[in-house]
Amino acid sequence: MSSKKIAAETHFPDPPAVVVREYDETRDKAAVEELERRCDVGQPGEAALVTDLMGDPIARVRNFISHVMLVAEYGYGGEIVGVIRGCIKTVTSGKTRSRNEFPVYVKLAYILGLRVSSTHRRLGIATKLVQELESWCKDKGAEFAYMATECNNHPSLNLFTQKCNYAKFRNPTVLVQPVHLHYKSISSNVAILRISSQLAEAIYRRIFSCSEFFPKDIDCLLNNKLNLGTFMALPKQSLQNWNPRTSGGLPTSFAILSIWDTKEVYKVQVKGVSALKHVACLGTRVLDAMVPWLNIPSIPNVFKNFGFYFLFALHMQGKQGSRLMKSLCKFAHNLARDDVDCKLLVAEVGQMDPVREAIPYWKKFSWDEDIWCIKKLGEAANKDLDDWFKSTIPSPVIFVDPRDL
Incomplete structure (x- = not known):
């Protein structure tokens, strides 16, 4: 054969x-x-x-x-x-x-x-x-x-x-800031308040109603155990004129954000870095620990499993809004500083969002474009959504849900 x-x-x-x-x-x-x-x-x-x-x-x-x-x-x-x-x-x-x-x-x-x-x-x-x-x-x-x-x-x-x-x-843009060993000083003229989830929900529904991707179940998000709280920064003199329990409006100038703890869901680590970079990063931490008053921008140990805090629902308003947002970010940093497993602060905002300019970050750790892709699955209940789906121009504010991480 x-x-x-x-x-x-x-x-x-x-x-x-x-x-x-x-x-x-x-x-x-x-x-x-x-x-x-x-x-x-x-x-x-x-x-x-x-x-x-x-x-x-x-x-x-x-x-x-x-x-x-x-x-x-x-x-x-x-x-x-x-x-x-x-x-x-x-x-x-x-x-x-x-x-x-x-x-x-x-x-x-x-x-x-x-x-x-x-x-x-x-x-x-x-x-x-x-x-x-x-x-x-x-x-x-x-x-x-x-x-x-x-x-x-x-x-x-x-x-x-x-x-x-x-x-x-x-x-959207991803902004990453390392958590240093030293605390960051906050101006004595700035008051930082932790507000209730009910008040935070009311404020967020008001300021994010015209944004994209703001979740309808924001109350579930704010009451989730991974949400560490919602915080407002405002000038101390404003406390005399604005009381969150009695005032129906918002302060003239303020900043607000919420903090999400990722550690219970997953941890991350950096691999593939040379021994020389390991030593260099260690050196920054040693100096920061020895002379914390110099505020040396040390690099935390990201070569072992660590968690990070995600800052979401960031918004600032008024002439002092930028200064107040920077103070809030310092407050979040100090909160993370007390958590030994937290090494980074991460925020993700729209490229045209004004709040982007007030968030501190390290360029080497951040990236300008996180690409979101979309597809139509069926007929939309509202025909206006066909225009939204085809639109290449986003709203200035894109709400990033921390549950999506």
């Missing part, structure tokens, strides 16, 4: 199918944690930020009422080789109804935490995970889906924009 005839009669089994299903904590937790640990981050020899989920793999979306986590199985043994998370929320679109200026809300799906094993890439697994998640979100009534990634994450951008038909939509 000729070799050609043998080849023709040889039967090769079909490749195993990819099965996508919902995450089952009792049987999948260990496999998902192992998959997350194995996934490559960055290129060999490059500094990379590695995420270590704390405890529950689904914790990143559990803070939303409507959420799901899907896993992809490959092979006849059902090995878990991919994972994706998603949630659905109702947010503002930046548009208002012309007569009463009430915000126009949109039901939005958010996609995050996509991971595929490095040994099973280019098999269409990531695409299938995204498609299955989109189908789940559409069944739950989501009108649009969006995702966020760093501007240099080309594989993720190519997947969503070229294979899954997402369009680049918004480009």
Whole structure:
């Protein structure tokens, strides 16, 4: 028998199918944690930020009422080789109804935490995970889906924009400040108040009604255990004229923000840095500890697992607004200074947001563009949202929900 005839009669089994299903904590937790640990981050020899989920793999979306986590199985043994998370929320679109200026809300799906094993890439697994998640979100009534990634994450951008038909939509700025060993001094003319979640909700609904992505369930966000509180800064002389319990308006000049603690959900660390940079960073901390009054800008130990505080809902108003926001950021820094596991302060704001200029940050740790991509899943309940979806001009303020991190 000729070799050609043998080849023709040889039967090769079909490749195993990819099965996508919902995450089952009792049987999948260990496999998902192992998959997350194995996934490559960055290129060999490059500094990379590695995420270590704390405890529950689904914790990143559990803070939303409507959420799901899907896993992809490959092979006849059902090995878990991919994972994706998603949630659905109702947010503002930046548009208002012309007569009463009430915000126009949109039901939005958010996609995050996509991971595929490095040994099973280019098999269409990531695409299938995204498609299955989109189908789940559409069944739950989501009108649009969006995702966020760093501007240099080309594989993720190519997947969503070229294979899954997402369009680049918004480009907020990520601002990062290290937490130093010394405390930052705050002017004696500035009063900083911690306000109740009820008052914070009322203020936020008022000042963010025309922004994009402001969550309708802001009350759930503010009352979440990971929210460390909402704080206002105002000139001390304003305290005589403004009382949060009795005044119906807002102070002439003020700044406000809330602080989210990420440590219970995940921790991060920097890998791939040379020994020389390790020593240089250590040197800044030693000097800062020895002579704290010099206010040396030390670099914390980011080479071991650490958490960070996320500053959100930042807003300033009035002639002294910028000065007051800087004082609030100093207050947040000092709060983080007392938390031994917190090494960074992070904020994400729209590029045209005036508050951006008042937030201290290190350029080397920050990046100008965090790319958000969006896709229409079905017919929107409000036809005005078609214009919003196609608009390349954002509202000045983009509200970044810390639950999306």
